[in-house]
Amino acid sequence: MFAAAMVGVLVTMLLALVAAVRGPTVYDRILAVNMFGTKTVLLIAVAGFLAGRPEFLDLALVYALVNFIGTIAVLKFSRFGNLGRDDRRSLL
Amino acid sequence: MSVALESASWIFLIAGAGFCVIGGIGLLRMPDFYARTHAAGVTDTMGAGLVLIGLMLQAPTALIGIKLVIILGFLWLVGPTAGHALFKAAYADGVKIHEGPDIAAQVAAEMTDETNTQSPDPEDGDAVPD
Numbered sequence: 001m002f003a004a005a006m007v008g009v010l011v012t013m014l015l016a017l018v019a020a021v022r023g024p025t026v027y028d029r030i031l032a033v034n035m036f037g038t039k040t041v042l043l044i045a046v047a048g049f050l051a052g053r054p055e056f057l058d059l060a061l062v063y064a065l066v067n068f069i070g071t072i073a074v075l076k077f078s079r080f081g082n083l084g085r086d087d088r089r090s091l092l
Numbered sequence: 093m094s095v096a097l098e099s100a101s102w103i104f105l106i107a108g109a110g111f112c113v114i115g116g117i118g119l120l121r122m123p124d125f126y127a128r129t130h131a132a133g134v135t136d137t138m139g140a141g142l143v144l145i146g147l148m149l150q151a152p153t154a155l156i157g158i159k160l161v162i163i164l165g166f167l168w169l170v171g172p173t174a175g176h177a178l179f180k181a182a183y184a185d186g187v188k189i190h191e192g193p194d195i196a197a198q199v200a201a202e203m204t205d206e207t208n209t210q211s212p213d214p215e216d217g218d219a220v221p222d
Contacts, residue, residue, distance in 0.1 A: 004109065005108065035132045035136065042144070046143065068174060
């Protein structure tokens with residue numbers, strides 16, 4: 001049954017990749033990549049149970065954190081053009 | 093492990109995988125970006141929640157169950173937040189909303205056509221066969 005859930009998650013990741021390649025706007029691509037990252041968290045968790053090593057859950061937790069930060073970073077980059085804008089410099 | 097717990101875990105896992113696949117199909121087939129946000133949100137909350145609850149029912153130790161709860165809470169907190177940020181950024185950038193056919197106007201036009209072309213039925217009792 002873990003294998004069946006894993007196959008479902010893998011199919012979803014494939015669909016998300018197709019949507020990321022096909023998406024007309026940059027927001028469609030960010031949405032698809034964000035969904036791909038969430039499904040990666042699920043895949044790591046299910047793979048850990050499938051292999052009998054649930055210690056993989058630590059990796060899943062770290063990947064969930066990194067995925068959210070990455071999504072927000074790409075959104076900010078697509079909005080402002082850079083990530084490290086210094087607001088104080090605009091006052092001078 | 094009892095059979096009931098294991099079968100409940102299987103049901104949760106299969107339902108979660110099904111929700112994930114349905115959301116992936118919706119991501120490809122929805123007409124505009126905002127509807128696609130909805131399809132991706134289904135997989136982020138319902139699909140991930142069902143799969144992780146299904147794993148929780150088979151957790152060998154309490155620590156692994158707690159880790160699963162932490163992952164699930166974080167995903168439920170972060171998925172809608174990222175979706176909202178994306179939605180707001182796209183709306184501020186002027187991504188067009190898909191407008192389908194105006195069904196209300198079509199129905200109204202059909203109703204007026206029916207009332208105009210509708211002729212009073214001749215009464216059958218008066219029709220005398222020759």
